[in-house]
Amino acid sequence: MLPLRAAYAEDPAASRGRKVPEPESRTRTPFARDRDRIIHATAFRRLKEKTQVFVAHEGDHFRTRLTHSLEVAQIARSVATALGLDADLAETIALAHDLGHPPFGHAGEDELERQMAPYGGFDHNVQTFRVVTSLERRYPKFQGLNLTWETLEGVVKHNGPVADRMDDPAWSDVAAFSGEYDLRLDTWASAEAQVAALADDIAYNNHDVDDGVQAGLFHLKELLDVPLIGPILAGVYQDFPDLDPQIVRLEAVRRMIGAMVDDVMAETLRRARAADIRSAEDVRMMDQALVAFSRERVEELARLREFLSTRMYRHWRVNRTRSQARRILAEMFQLFMEEPDVLPTEWFARLQNSDKAGRARVVCDYIAGMTDRFAIEEHRRLFHLDVWN
Known part of the structure; x- marks a missing residue:
């Protein structure tokens, strides 16, 4: 039986x-x-070959931005339904949240931030906003996807109010758009957008554990001393002492997702009661997020992230890939800036009457839209004489 609409x-x-x-x-x-x-x-569609930690060609089992977005959307829809929220809106914002990520995950984002520093900066959340409001060109009467106000608000503010960022040049497109079509950048977003944000946290914390074990960066039993996942893993070993290690990993991840979802729901309902939230407008005007983890869960997740940061994100194999990725994007960015006529015709046409900052933005948009595989191939075409097609 579904809950009543909140x-x-x-x-x-x-x-x-x-x-x-x-x-x-x-x-x-x-x-x-x-x-x-x-x-x-x-x-x-391009999210299918964009990754966060591993590069897309490193293996078929690791999450891509597409599979991650689908997992986030599933969790967001389930939580929204259980809380009596609009599941379509929560799912929509979850599906959109990574559209602006460049190739090569955080390494690609870091490099584009560095390259764009003299030209207005780069922020993946703003890039997502640019994708849905201008870069997608599919309709005869407007650029972008012409999404509803509520979806655009959720894309921009799912992590909280952003009015304090409007002086940052990287956020100039959001500031200009909101000046014409007020997104109320100083308030919280809807409860549905906040659900999508927490669903993202739930998904990536769990799939990073899963991918890290599969990649051989750490062993499952090394997690026994890590808060949250450790007690859950111990419970799986106790319940199934002879279980195949692969199924142990999957069962532990499944239980951790359940524990995190239960915590979000309990904390959200507690905050709604405490603040006497009676409308969507009340959610926007709160002095804190409505949808949140409990303080205890936040502390446990911080410890888990510390473990993953040390054992996974800074692993030499990951560092080596990050180094390669940064060099690929840096070299392409500089070449396109110095020789813009090597850009594909469609992108070169966008440079009409552009100054250097405008050129940089077009180059950045082109690179940010690449998949991992396409970026590698494009780099080879540009820098290796054995590739001429």
């Missing part, structure tokens, strides 16, 4: 609409329509 859930029938007005869909709510537009977007 008083503070977003109502698709009361959506604030789209920047460019459109007739409503006959078969879908506005938020479901947003979800479908994201799924059909070119940037969404």
